[in-house]
Every structure is written in structure tokens, then in C-alpha cells.
Amino acid sequence: MSPLDADLSRVVAPVEQGLESMRRVLAETLTTDTPAVSDMTDHISRFRGKQLRGALVLLTADALGNQHEDLPEVAAIVELIHLATLVHDDVLDEAAVRRRVASVNQRWDNQVAVLLGDFLYARAFHLSTTLTSRIASQMLSIATQKICAGEIEQAAHRYDFEQSQEHYESIAGAKTAVLYSVACELGARYPSREDETCVMFSEFGWAIGLAFQIADDVLDVVGDAEVVGKAVGTDVQDGKVTLPVLYVYQAADRATRGRIRDAYTMPDIENRAEKLSEVCDLQPGVEYALARARVLVDGALATLETLPDSPARSALKSLGPYVLERRW
Amino acid sequence: MSPLDADLSRVVAPVEQGLESMRRVLAETLTTDTPAVSDMTDHISRFRGKQLRGALVLLTADALGNQHEDLPEVAAIVELIHLATLVHDDVLDEAAVRRRVASVNQRWDNQVAVLLGDFLYARAFHLSTTLTSRIASQMLSIATQKICAGEIEQAAHRYDFEQSQEHYESIAGAKTAVLYSVACELGARYPSREDETCVMFSEFGWAIGLAFQIADDVLDVVGDAEVVGKAVGTDVQDGKVTLPVLYVYQAADRATRGRIRDAYTMPDIENRAEKLSEVCDLQPGVEYALARARVLVDGALATLETLPDSPARSALKSLGPYVLERRW
Numbered sequence: 001m002s003p004l005d006a007d008l009s010r011v012v013a014p015v016e017q018g019l020e021s022m023r024r025v026l027a028e029t030l031t032t033d034t035p036a037v038s039d040m041t042d043h044i045s046r047f048r049g050k051q052l053r054g055a056l057v058l059l060t061a062d063a064l065g066n067q068h069e070d071l072p073e074v075a076a077i078v079e080l081i082h083l084a085t086l087v088h089d090d091v092l093d094e095a096a097v098r099r100r101v102a103s104v105n106q107r108w109d110n111q112v113a114v115l116l117g118d119f120l121y122a123r124a125f126h127l128s129t130t131l132t133s134r135i136a137s138q139m140l141s142i143a144t145q146k147i148c149a150g151e152i153e154q155a156a157h158r159y160d161f162e163q164s165q166e167h168y169e170s171i172a173g174a175k176t177a178v179l180y181s182v183a184c185e186l187g188a189r190y191p192s193r194e195d196e197t198c199v200m201f202s203e204f205g206w207a208i209g210l211a212f213q214i215a216d217d218v219l220d221v222v223g224d225a226e227v228v229g230k231a232v233g234t235d236v237q238d239g240k241v242t243l244p245v246l247y248v249y250q251a252a253d254r255a256t257r258g259r260i261r262d263a264y265t266m267p268d269i270e271n272r273a274e275k276l277s278e279v280c281d282l283q284p285g286v287e288y289a290l291a292r293a294r295v296l297v298d299g300a301l302a303t304l305e306t307l308p309d310s311p312a313r314s315a316l317k318s319l320g321p322y323v324l325e326r327r328w
Numbered sequence: 329m330s331p332l333d334a335d336l337s338r339v340v341a342p343v344e345q346g347l348e349s350m351r352r353v354l355a356e357t358l359t360t361d362t363p364a365v366s367d368m369t370d371h372i373s374r375f376r377g378k379q380l381r382g383a384l385v386l387l388t389a390d391a392l393g394n395q396h397e398d399l400p401e402v403a404a405i406v407e408l409i410h411l412a413t414l415v416h417d418d419v420l421d422e423a424a425v426r427r428r429v430a431s432v433n434q435r436w437d438n439q440v441a442v443l444l445g446d447f448l449y450a451r452a453f454h455l456s457t458t459l460t461s462r463i464a465s466q467m468l469s470i471a472t473q474k475i476c477a478g479e480i481e482q483a484a485h486r487y488d489f490e491q492s493q494e495h496y497e498s499i500a501g502a503k504t505a506v507l508y509s510v511a512c513e514l515g516a517r518y519p520s521r522e523d524e525t526c527v528m529f530s531e532f533g534w535a536i537g538l539a540f541q542i543a544d545d546v547l548d549v550v551g552d553a554e555v556v557g558k559a560v561g562t563d564v565q566d567g568k569v570t571l572p573v574l575y576v577y578q579a580a581d582r583a584t585r586g587r588i589r590d591a592y593t594m595p596d597i598e599n600r601a602e603k604l605s606e607v608c609d610l611q612p613g614v615e616y617a618l619a620r621a622r623v624l625v626d627g628a629l630a631t632l633e634t635l636p637d638s639p640a641r642s643a644l645k646s647l648g649p650y651v652l653e654r655r656w
Contacts, residue, residue: 034480034481035484036480036483037477037481040480088443088446091438091439110419111419111483112480112483112484114416114419114442114445115416115476115479115480115483116480117442117446118416118445118446118449118472118476119472119476119477119480121446121449121450122449122470122472122473122476123469123473125453125465125469125472126466126469126470126473129465129466129469130466134457134462137465138454138457138458141450141451141453141457142454144447144449144450144453145447145450145451147446148365148444148447149360149362149365149447151443152362152365152368152443152444153362153364155364155437155439155440155443156363156364156440157364
């Protein structure tokens with residue numbers, strides 16, 4: 001176990017029992033009686049990642065003393081929606097590997113990967129309709145719209161080196177922060193709480209999620225595929241201008257800007273991320289982006305000081321180093 | 329207006345007012361404040377097809393005297409889910425044209441087409457969570473799972489000339505009959521009816537929907553693209569063995585079977601449907617399939633005799649010729 005894996009174990013330790021229940025719900029939910037579908041859900045259960053979104057539902061609830069019996073199911077639904085987005089992301093990115101396992105589009109093909117993602121979304125929504133409160137259905141269907149709209153907006157702004165940092169953050173936020181935010185807010189709100197604490201946790205999740213995505217975008221330009229566990233350089237390949245690149249581009253002189261654009265667009269460049277790192281110094285952009293992530297994390301952690309001390313609050317606080325120092 | 333367009337206008341006439349409400353809900357629901365998404369939802373609103381699934385919700389309700397005020401929204405949700413499946417189907421089929429309008433994948437690309445379909449599903453589910461009764465959310469999320477599982481099963485059985493007619497019908501049913509069935513059942517059941525009449529309408533919708541899909545599969549092997557308004561021959565191209573072909577194959581001698589398989593699989597055949605029609609006589613398969621569709625329609629229409637006479641019942645009965653005689 002790496003030091004950061006150990007960090008994550010510490011983060012989720014206070015809700016380990018809830019996570020076990022969540023995993024049982026997930027395993028049941030991924031069981032189907034259609035043979036062709038079962039082959040695929042068996043396969044994707046091997047993607048099992050950090051399950052941090054599900055853990056956030058449970059940690060937030062625990063930090064607030066919310067012990068509603070539906071919470072492990074709420075956490076499982078959040079994880080299922082995340083899984084559906086991953087399956088479709090891999091189609092969009094033409095990714096071959098996901099968490100060291102072949103992606104669905106690679107193992108089968110794009111057609112069934114699209115269908116499997118749809119199936120998982122529908123299954124997640126169905127599970128949400130069986131819960132006591134409708135707020136999970138409502139909040140998660142809104143969140144899913146935001147995620148998709150953000151990705152469509154991102155696709156429309158490929159090769160857009162003139163976009164503002166705010167625009168970048170709205171897109172990066174839609175990719176990751178939306179689901180982190182709704183996970184934390186559901187932990188606070190479910191089944192019916194409505195107060196400032198819910199808003200605070202929604203903002204906490206947004207900030208942590210955005211910091212996580214910024215760190216992910218940094219890894220995509222400077223990470224090592226072996227360590228990260230998936231292909232890197234895909235953003236550059238796909239025309240996505242992320243914060244480290246945006247910063248370097250906007251600070252660069254005219255000639256360097258031209259070379260950066262060329263690295264993204266000239267035909268016959270095999271490894272565009274490598275080319276990009278040759279034509280400019282990415283380090284200031286990486287540092288700027290990581291500093292922005294740190295500001296977000298620090299702001300989020302400060303809001304936790306208003307809560308009484310508890311193992312769950314400590315766990316949420318330890319997300320800081322986890323998000324900022326991870327290398328995968 | 330062709331005679332069959334006129335038929336369809338007659339079918340939906342008794343619920344024209346509810347359909348107008350449904351169309352208003354659809355138009356509102358397709359409005360978004362993300363510019364890149366609005367471009368796409370504006371585009372797909374031009375796909376507006378027969379809206380028969382939405383009409384079935386309203387016709388069934390009307391035939392049973394169900395006048396719940398949510399019904400136009402229920403109908404709109406059914407249409408939205410259908411629209412989402414169409415957008416993803418076009419990606420799966422690599423279709424360039426949908427109802428004489430460029431498909432989303434053709435006008436933009438596969439990436440955003442996948443995302444737009446996801447967005448529409450999420451929007452449909454969200455709309456369902458705002459209704460009085462949860463049964464629309466529940467039944468439609470189950471239906472969507474069945475649709476996706478059926479398409480995955482179909483993909484797993486490409487080039488399967490040994491499948492039974494029952495297996496073919498379970499797949500064809502998942503593609504079309506599931507949503508017809510749930511549309512009719514919701515019209516009967518919403519918000520809370522539970523009796524034999526609901527089951528009867530679920531079965532009615534299944535039979536009509538399966539007949540419709542069989543007719544569609546026939547058009548794909550023998551239809552004219554100009555008349556049908558979308559590419560034909562795509563099933564053969566994509567390895568889908570539909571009822572007319574299955575019948576001809578299973579009745580054929582060994583040599584003909586080999587030639588049929590070759591038409592599906594040999595490399596460098598530009599138009600596989602044309603090749604297929606050269607190597608075997610498809611007519612007996614077409615007649616067999618259309619006879620099966622007629623049996624389904626006749627059985628469905630017979631069950632309507634148990635209802636009191638009404639304009640809506642007459643309209644549902646006139647679906648028979650519409651499904652069996654349509655050429656698009």
C-alpha cells in the first residue's frame with residue numbers, strides 16, 4: 001500500500017461499515033439476468049476505484065450525525081452514476097485502459113459501451129426511485145444533466161486558448177465537482193434537511209471536486225501513464241485546453257503561443273503532450289494550477305471548523321493532502 | 329399529406345389537446361441555458377416524428393376516462409426517453425440521416441451525440457421526479473434498462489442465424505415494444521390504478537410495438553430509403569438477423585444458407601442488403617414476418633372490445649392499419 005493509499009484508507013475508516021453496505025448494494029445492482037449484460041457488469045466491477053464519491057455521502061452524513069438507513073443506497077447510486085459516466089467517458093476519449101483494466105469500449109466495442117452506460121444510468125435512477133425520499137432522484141438527475149452539459153460545452157471549446165479561467169473551472173467543475181458536491185449535499189440533506197449546513201457541504205464538495213479535477217488535468221499533461229493507471233496526454237490529443245496549458249499559453253509571447261497551438265493541431269504529431277512539453281515550459285502552469293487547487297482545498301477545509309470535532313470531520317479534513325498529493 | 333399520414337392524424341385526433349400540452353412541455357424541456365447544448369436541442373427538435381408513444385399515453389388514458397392533469401407531462405417524458413434512444417441509436421448505427429434531418433452524430437460528432445443522449449435521459453428522469461406520483465419514474469427507469477439490455481443482447485447475437493423466433497422477438501420487443509407497452513400502461517395506471525386493465529394495456533402496447541418493429545425490420549431489408557426517410561439495409565450491414573431473414577435462412581438449403589451468411593460477412597461487399605436480395609428470395613420471409621405482425625395487431629385490437637366504445641377506443645383500433653401498412 002502506497003502512503004497515499006494509506007491516506008485514503010484513513011479518510012474512509014470512520015464509515016467503513018456504511019461502505020460495506022454500499023458495496024453490497026452495488027454488487028446486487030450490477031447483477032442482471034441478461035447474459036450479455038452480466039458479462040459486462042462483471043467486467044466493470046473490476047474498475048472498482050476509490051469509491052470516494054460514495055464515501056463522501058457517508059462521511060458528510062456521519063459528521064452531522066445523520067444516520068438515515070437509506071444512506072448506503074444513496075452512496076451506491078452516486079457511485080453507479082459515476083460508473084456510467086466513466087463508461088461513456090472511455091468511449092468519448094477512445095480510452096483503452098481504465099484503472100489498469102481494459103475499458104468496455106476496448107474489450108467489447110463502442111456500441112455496447114454506450115448501451116452499458118445507458119443501462120447503468122437507468123439502473124441508478126431506478127434504485128433512487130425505491131428510496132424513502134425523492135431528493136436523491138431529483139438532485140442526481142439534475143447533477144447528471146449538469147455533467148453532460150459541461151462535457152458538451154467542453155467539446156464545443158476544444159482548441160479554445162482564449163477561454164477564461166472561470167470558463168475552464170465551470171467545465172472542470174461539471175466533470176468532477178458536480179458529483180462531489182451532490183454527494184456531500186445528499187449526506188447532509190437526505191432525507192429532508194434544508195439549512196445553511198446543506199449549502200456549506202454542497203460548496204465543500206464543489207471545491208474539493210474542482211481541486212481534484214485540476215490535479216487530474218495536471219497529471220494528464222505531466223503524469224506517468226504507469227503510475228496514473230490510465231493513458232496520459234489525452235486532453236492535449238483531444239484538443240482540451242486545461243488550466244496548466246491555459247496559464248502557460250496566456251502568459252506566453254506570440255511565437256510560443258503559435259508553437260503551443262501547433263502542438264495541439266498540426267497533422268502527423270504522434271504524441272502531442274510530448275510535443276507540447278518540448279515547445280514550452282509547462283512547469284509554471286503546473287505550479288499555478290496546483291496553487292489554485294490548494295486555495296480551493298484550504299477554503300473547503302476551513303468551513304469544516306464550524307462543525308464539532310469527530311472522526312468523520314477529521315477524515316474529511318484529511319482529504320486535503322489526498323487530493324493535492326495524489327499521483328494517480 | 330399521404331393516406332397514412334391522414335390515418336395517423338385520425339388516430340391521435342381525440343387527444344389533440346393533450347398532445348398540444350405535451351408539445352409545450354417538450355419545447356420547454358428542450359430549452360437550456362448552456363449555449364452548446366441549446367444548439368443541439370434546437371437541432372433535434374426538428375426530428376419531431378410521429379410522437380405516437382406520447383399519444384398512446386393519452387389515448388389509453390382517454391379510453392379509460394383517466395383525466396389526471398400530469399398526463400401530458402408523462403407523455404412528454406416518454407417522448408424524451410424515445411428521443412434519447414434515437415440519438416444514441418444513430419451513434420450505434422453510424423446513421424447520417426434521421427427523419428430527413430442530419431443525425432446528431434453526423435452534424436456534430438459521436439462524442440457529443442453520446443452526451444446529448446445522456447443529457448436527454450437525465451432531463452426526462454428529472455421531469456418525472458417532479459410529478460405527483462412516482463410510478464412514472466419507476467416504470468420508465470425499468471423500461472430504459474430493458475431497452476438497453478435488449479440492445480446489448482442484440483449486439484451479442486449479431487450474425488446469429490440459429491437464434492429462435494422467440495429470441496428475435498425478445499430483442500425486437502426490447503427495441504420498441506417496451507416503450508409502447510409502458511406508454512399504454514402508464515396511461516391506464518397513472519397515478520395509482522392497479523388492476524387487470526393495466527395489465528391488458530401493457531400487453532396491448534407490447535403487441536402493437538412488436539408488430540411495429542417487425543414492420544420496421546421488413547422495411548430495412550426491402551424498403552426504399554427515399555420513402556422510409558432514413559438509410560435502409562443497415563441491419564444487414566450491422567449483422568442483425570431480423571425476422572424476414574431468419575425465416576428465409578432457416579427454410580433454406582445448405583448452399584443458400586452459406587450464400588446468405590456470405591452476404592452478411594464476406595469482406596468488400598458494398599451494399600450487403602442488395603447482395604442478400606440477390607442470393608435468396610426474401611419475399612417468403614417478408615410475408616411471414618408481416619403475417620406475424622398481423623397476428624399481433626389482431627390480438628391486441630381484440631382486447632379493446634372489452635372497453636366501452638369511445639373516440640379514443642376507435643383511435644386505438646385504427647392503429648392496426650397504420651402499423652401494418654406504413655411504408656416509412
